Amino acid sequence: MSGVNRTGKTASTENSHNDGSPPGTAQSPASPEAVTRPDPVLSVHEAKLLRKIDFHVLPILFLVYVVAFLDRVNMSNALTLGLPSELGLTGQQPNVALTIFFVPYIIFEIPSNLLMKKSYAGILATRFFLGLAEAGIFPGSFYLISFWYKQQEAQARFTAYWCSTMAASAFGSLLASGIANMDGLRGLTGWRWVFILEGIATVLVAVAAFFTITDFPREAKWLTEDEREFVMNKTESKESVAHPVTFRDVLAFLAKPKHWLGALMYFSILIPAYSFIYFTPTIVQGLGYGTIQTQLQSVPPFAASFGFAVLLAIFSDRMRVRSPFIFFGLCLLIAGTAMCMQIHGVEHFSSEYAGLCLAAMGSLGVGGNIVCWYIMNLRGHVERAIGSGWMICFGNIGGIVATFAFQKKDSxxxxxxxxxxxxxxxLCFASCAGYALIIWRERREATAGRSGKDEGKHELYL
Incomplete structure (x- = not known):
């Protein structure tokens, strides 16, 4: 980027480190015109660095969670491929089997951030240990991503990662439709092949992830010294990650109402989200489809959610606001669910299916916005370590509730x-409104006491 002096550092190191300007660029005295008109050269350097970070950070985290989420939700596909009858699951036993995953998943989420038989018992054991193994992936990944990007860059990246859930759900249904044709191959039924093939993919991705995931900017060997310093400056992540999190820190954190509202926002959006993730194949099957068609017709709601989430992320970052897009998505969720409740029958199939798509868009489409809104309004490693684990931990209690939402007896x-x-x-609409009010007050107080040189530092987004 720029010349190297005899000490081995770029000539502009001191300047670029002090004011957060892109690495490899010399500074000149500020003028009114320079302040109001961005330097195109600086923008090019920063955009190039941003693409470099995107390439190294996001794809592997996305892939890790795709395979992890596939392992979590493939149960929903297996339920329509003969698993209950072959394992002798009756009544609410399939729902309990879905639920058991969340017990260790919830219990071990905050600690992870801060540090078989053919039977009913066998499937409970395997899903329990699956939840234990996956506990740290989701909150840990959001925690790491938050230290690579500044506020106005964050939503698109958070959404890209969040979309791994929709990609996994859609791909899982497509994959299950293909695997259904393997029923009987080598003496194994179709649902068994779902677990075998997706399990192999998970192991391969795990090996790749071990060698490719970089935790924090200061540890990135693929960045130059200037680039590391620049990223830490612009994201305000220079605080040591080794700073211990004490019990007093946790108590002080939980004493603030906004953190309970943040957890409630995620809890109330996850119940609809997990309901559609786990039961879309079951709901679609109830509309009269066969086994393979059920899997294929389960894809469009997730595809629509994916596209909706991407659009919300793009406009949210450009306009530097979060809540209006979240409220819009929640309106779609409420409207779509109302349609599904009131419209039934073969003659109204298209309208009922459209309601399902709208409800999925409204829940899955705004989940990433809610997570980004909350986590990126937190400051420093301590707050984000506690906050990301707290939000995901509390919120995933909703996963337990969701597994009993759609039962066979109600079909x-x-x-x-x-x-x-x-x-x-x-409830999500109300809790988001309460959180927005608190952030608005904090923004007003910060603006009143902010000096000119601090303008724009850790801006709180509404």
């Missing part, structure tokens, strides 16, 4: 499930 109308989803949509 095909599922009034109980849809009523729960509708109520959670309203």
């Amino acid at each position: 095909p109308l599922y009034h109980t499930g849809y009523s729960l989803v509708l109520a959670m949509g309203a």
